Amino acid sequence: MTKLLSAQEVERFRRDGYLFPYRAISEAKAADSLRQLADYEATLGHEAQNHVRFKFHLVFNWALEIARNETILDAVEDLIGPDILLFAGSIWTKNAHDPRFVAWHQDSAYFGLDPHDEVTAWVAISDSRSDNGCLRYLPQSHHGADMTHIEKKGDNNLLVFGQRIEGIADERGIDAELAPGEFTLHHERTAHSSRPNVSDRRRVGLSLFYIPAHVRSTGARRSALLVRGKDKYGHWDPDPLPRYDLDPITFEHMKKCLGGYLHG
Ligand SMILES: O=C(O)CCC(=O)C(=O)O
Numbered sequence: 001m002t003k004l005l006s007a008q009e010v011e012r013f014r015r016d017g018y019l020f021p022y023r024a025i026s027e028a029k030a031a032d033s034l035r036q037l038a039d040y041e042a043t044l045g046h047e048a049q050n051h052v053r054f055k056f057h058l059v060f061n062w063a064l065e066i067a068r069n070e071t072i073l074d075a076v077e078d079l080i081g082p083d084i085l086l087f088a089g090s091i092w093t094k095n096a097h098d099p100r101f102v103a104w105h106q107d108s109a110y111f112g113l114d115p116h117d118e119v120t121a122w123v124a125i126s127d128s129r130s131d132n133g134c135l136r137y138l139p140q141s142h143h144g145a146d147m148t149h150i151e152k153k154g155d156n157n158l159l160v161f162g163q164r165i166e167g168i169a170d171e172r173g174i175d176a177e178l179a180p181g182e183f184t185l186h187h188e189r190t191a192h193s194s195r196p197n198v199s200d201r202r203r204v205g206l207s208l209f210y211i212p213a214h215v216r217s218t219g220a221r222r223s224a225l226l227v228r229g230k231d232k233y234g235h236w237d238p239d240p241l242p243r244y245d246l247d248p249i250t251f252e253h254m255k256k257c258l259g260g261y262l263h264g
Contacts, residue, residue, distance in 0.1 A: 003074035017142035017190035030180035057089035058250040083213040083229035094197040103164030118188035124178035125204040132203040136173035142189035
């Protein structure tokens with residue numbers, strides 16, 4: 001008995017490696033989140049994604065609320081079972097007329113997880129359409145082993161290592177267009193990308209990386225947040241929860257985890 005997805009949708013996820021669109025929060029709530037992000041960025045003088053990354057949901061309560069959203073968790077439970085940890089969450093912003101893009105990649109090549117049972121929910125905080133650089137999927141690319149990634153920095157690729165899979169014909173990608181507050185789901189091996197923003201509108205999304213509790217980290221011991229069910233395995237240390245936005249304790253933790261990801 002599934003909670004949100006139909007048996008056909010679960011089957012489609014297994015076949016194609018992604019599903020969309022589903023609604024997580026109202027458009028008004030998404031607009032409020034966008035405003036809170038913009039307010040913070042106004043005090044910073046630059047984009048939050050430059051330094052609040054990997055555990056974004058531990059720094060802002062609006063993001064934590066989305067990370068624990070019951071509808072998202074119902075959908076994730078239908079795909080990976082009832083005991084769910086969130087090990088990372090990132091904000092992705094592209095401004096109006098922004099040449100930055102995300103190259104084709106598979107998260108599985110970088111996440112260091114075993115087995116590869118991670119599912120990502122990508123939540124649109126603004127609208128996310130073809131013209132402002134929505135997420136794109138390569139159907140059925142999650143079957144088989146990881147593809148070869150090369151790392152090349154110095155262009156407008158938003159991925160931290162400049163990673164990319166070369167040779168994918170871009171037109172084979174499917175645009176995952178979303179209204180504010182809607183989300184997509186994809187398997188960690190599904191190749192995905194996004195194009196530059198050629199519109200007058202900013203595009204903002206929050207990606208949330210969920211694993212079933214049996215998944216291990218293949219590298220050093222790491223931390224994660226239990227968002228549903230029980231963790232009877234103890235493969236992950238518990239993440240601290242923010243007492244308020246920009247809580248120095250969780251901010252430091254986020255920085256440490258980001259450093260571990262970048263250097264580990
Ligand atoms: O937001 C984007 O354009 C890319 C997101 C992404 O690559 C991810 O969530 O892993």
